[in-house]
Amino acid sequence: MEHYTHLDMKERFLINHYLSIKTNVQTIAEKSKRHRSTIYRELKRNTQHGCYLPSIAHGLAKKRQSCSKNKIQTNEKLNRYVLQGLKKGWTPEQISGRMKQQQTEFYVCSESIYRYIYRYKHLGLYKLLPGRRPKRLHRSNRKISKWKLRLLARHIDHRETEANSRKVMGHWEGDTIRFPNSQKTCVTTLVERKSRFVCLRKNDNKNSETVMSHIVEAIKSSPKKIWSSLAFDQGTEFMDYHKIEQHTKCKVYFCDPHSPWQRGSNENMNGRLRRYLPKNFEIDKIGQTELNKIAIQANDTPRKCLGYYTPNEVITQHWKTFCRTSL
Secondary structure: OOOOOOOOHHHHHHHHHHHHOOOOHHHHHHHHOOOHHHHHHHHHHHOEOOEOOHHHHHHHHHHHHHHOOOHHHHOHHHHHHHHHHHHOOOOHHHHHHHHHHHOOOOOOOHHHHHHHHHHOHHHOHHHHOOOOOOOOOOHHHHHHHHHHHHHHHHEHHHOOOHHHHOOOOOEEEEEEEEOOOOOOOEEEEEEEOOOOOEEEEEEOOOOHHHHHHHHHHHHHOOOHHHOOEEEEOOOHHHOOOHHHHHHOOOEEEEOOOOOHHHHHHHHHHHHHHOOOOOOOOOHHHOOHHHHHHHHHHHHOOOOHHHOOOOHHHHHHHHHHHHHHHOO
16 A cells, blocks of 8 residues: 655646546546545635635645644643653653553643654654654554564464364364455355364455454354364454454464465365355355355365265264263
């Protein structure tokens, strides 16, 4: 994703040109390679007396940028508190959190502190931050970087060694199948390593919270004794993995980047499922009931690796054996 930049004079002249020939906002956005919201905001803020003039619009925009001041600039006590915190080695998040804890008469969020630091880079305050970066990372990169630091303790090498042998039931692999025809909808695939039993869950969006909630539902709706661990790739849809461990006893682990062989059972099943869910499939037109039917068909198909038993037969036999031995 590219960084956002403000409209420049050339773009404003282009907008004025398209307006003069009665072009609608959607088309102007497409031709100028900007989001339509950017064009709407530009016209709303910089149109005067029903007329949009690029030179005047550019001047108004520049004036607003120069006049907008950070709260830290205008509040002397707040400014002093933030500077003292930075000099102590505190992060903006710690400074902001401490204000709340002490219930000070002033308050500013950590994001505002970061913006102040990097907007007035000549002050050199970024040198007081732990990373001492002269340029701030893009928001999406910051989010992923923090998450990947946490993954170090969740590496698949830390998973129980019994999971590698496929002799013990309860170790699963997870992934999502996506479809070019749908910008939001995806399908979560969960495959048990020993039996190759598969669970499918439809997600109306790719947000981690949604994906994790559906996985928790899948675990809770089946015998808990067959869910010991889950291995994912490092996709951002699995960032809220802690929710699985909060609500179930299943432990979560992550594979190395670009290492599909570490989830071989899941990758193989995804390939098989493409027979029913090809890439050009209109996933929005079917619901969870239809996905359940596809999963049933996959689980009732004999597999050579299982001695031509079906995944359903293998997992059922395991459950019967477990129930007899636990009596």
